[in-house]
Amino acid sequence: MNTVRRVSYVFLCIFPFLSFVVFGVRAFRIPGVYQAVGVAYFAAIAIAAWTLGARAIRADAQDRRLLGLAGTLLVTSFAPVALLWVGIGGPWQATAAENEMRYLVLIVMAAAIASGFVVLREALSGAGERFYATLGFAAIILSGPLYLIWNIFAFAAFFGKEHAGEMPAAIVSLRDMMDLLLFVAGFLTYLATAAFAASLGRVQWLGRGAARAFMIV
Incomplete structure (x- = not known):
């Protein structure tokens, strides 16, 4: 791995x-400043992702192309976050409009991550590793829709707050259920990540230490 690729890998x-x-x-949420930082952050992610994934996407072997595509989807799913979220703080700090944007970005992010894991499963299956890849696939297929539902409800809550002055009572009444939904989605996502890390380790696309680190984190 040359220096540029190594720096890109460490940055990601x-x-x-x-x-x-x-x-x-x-x-950091200073007008003019956070936009400039966001553009720079976005560009850094795009360049790093292209540096690491371009060779794989252009490869002749299908499993290499699938691996490159999966990596691109997983990494670039964070690009809108980098562009728009600089200094946004927690939901209790942000304005209603900022929170609407937050959850719209999370909807896009959830869809991209689920798509990336689906493509990764195909690449791993082609490499002969199906057990952990199938486990991760099952978990992400369940968690992806749950995240989408939760983020849509969260967006609707802040949309109502911005335009009506308060969150819709119907959504507020579902708060406990939505918390449970988020917990289940998070658990399944961590399970999927651990399973795919184990699968990547089995086919030696990820080093043993890196695979263990991803499984633990």
Whole structure:
């Protein structure tokens, strides 16, 4: 792995942890500043993803192309987040309009991640690993729709708050059920991630240490 590819790999690995600061600190939400940081962050992700995935997508072997496509879907699903979420803070800090945007982005993100895992399952099956890949596939097929439902309800809640001054009573009454829905979706997503990490380790597309790290985290 050359230096550029290594730097791209390290950047994408630390991106989720770096994002806690970039997205979570409300002080960054300064007009003109957060847009510029978002564009730079978005460009960095796009360049890193292309650096790592372009060769695989253009490969002759179908399993390599599928692997490259899966990686592109999984990584670039975070690109809208990087572009739009700089300094957004938690839902209790953001405005109703910002929260509408938050959950629209999460809807797109959930669809892209589910699609990426489906493509990854096809690549792993082609490489001969079906047990863990099928387990991960089953988990993500269940969790994806749950996330979409939860995010749609969350978007509707803040849409109502922005336009009517308060969240719709019907949605508020479902809060406990929606919390349970989010918990189940999160559990299934972590199960899918662990299963796919184990599957990637079995076909040696992921090192043993990296596979264990993904399974633990």
